[in-house]
Amino acid sequence: MSVLDVRDVSIIYRVGDFKDIGLKDWVVKKLKKQYVAESFYADKHITFSLERGDMLGIIGSNGAGKSTLLKAISGIMRPSEGEVICNSNVVALLELGSGFDGELTVKENTFLRGALLGYTRKFMLDKYQEIIEFAELQEFEDRPFKHLSSGMKSRLAFSIASFVQPEILILDEVMAVGDGGFRRKSEEKTREIIAGGATTILVSHDLEQIRSMCSKILWIHKGEQITFGDQTQEICDDYQAFLDGVLSLEAVKEKYSR
């Protein structure tokens, strides 16, 4: 029984003039027929499924459609085609540090973020101390959030999310933050969550991290699914070779299409 089933998902992303233009520009551009609104496929026919306890690593160069895919999985976006089947509690950590309010104190922000991630008040009251200790921010709890350094901010964000015991945890390039000590701690914590039966999706440009932690790999290139499988090391080797220019994309595609 899979916890997450992504079936033939395609996502159309819209870009163009509609964003950040005023009413005047809109009218003028419409009249001059210069109004451009383009749609393109950020993801094309992505299919994979995850079992309980799987750790999926998503690899691919910038603009591959990784973040868009994660947004569809976490329910922020709706796939244009195909479907995401998931009946679990998904917690997504996309871009740490956003969604906090700089004016509020660290403590207030912790509760706010906890609430937004779907925790109950009781849970937050119980776990608050642990969260703040894990983030090593005890002395800062009554300071305004904007006084924190960016490393501290991401430490807090990671701590809050990791305490949820989610069934599915999504980490979008969030483990590459913090200093060495915290990084080790967060990797440990992530392992702990996976050991607890959670399914985790990790996006990282750190191939070593992917190799050491992931049990399955999804490789996307410009929205296209190159491959999905559990032969982690092999796929990572090929990806590295592709990045180094040793292996062409066609060769890789050829290899995995069989």
Next chain:
Amino acid sequence: MLSRLSKYKKYQFMFSELVKRDFKTKYKGSVLGILWSIISPLFTLLVMDIIFSNFFGSSIEHYVIYLFCGNIIFSYFNDATNYGMTALLWNADIFTKINVPKYLFLLAKNVQALINFGLTLVVFFIFCIADGVPFTWRFFMLIYPILCILLVNIGVGLILSALHIFFRDVAHLWPIFTMLLMYASAIFYDVRTFPESIQKLLYVNPVYQNIVYFRDIVLNGFIPSFGYHMLMLGTALLLIAIGLLIYHKFNWRFLYYV
């Protein structure tokens, strides 16, 4: 059923944290804090009384209360819609990263406006006593216009916050519109000086509808007709319906515009 209940509980905590955040950020660093929400309508009242009582004071009994009825409803509408307008855009950071129901942001802003209104209402009743307006059981009927204007505010807030995402100009247009609306709400003048047709036309304005109800109860000592109740409810529900329709239709598109 159970899952719906737990979902509701989850959103309840989220909602209360959002309300708290809006409250704290609004009054951060101000000495008088929430008292400002009473002081500013009182100043408006004072200025209007000084200027207009010469023109209309002699023909309208309890002119201060007459003015206050108009001001209290109008400023509630004005506050609620102006806060509400920014509800989506200012929370874009959150809803593009975390899957949360977007209408919660607007409702949180409305709670804040409602609290301000409640405080002003207390001052309003004190003024009524001071001015020798007789209190009757009919005053309980004021619940009805308050409920209607609350619905109107939510409806208009839904519409505005969505429009604001698509066209930032709305932020500049709306204050102009509300200023015109203020003049069309008979706050300081007597509509009986206008021809019948214009008097009727004013009833399209939901703010005016509610002001009239307030005055009928407080100053004229009678409860408006059943048909009038229906008119008010109908207007409110229509605005809510339009707002919900827009949210429903664009729910998945908002994120492209921020």
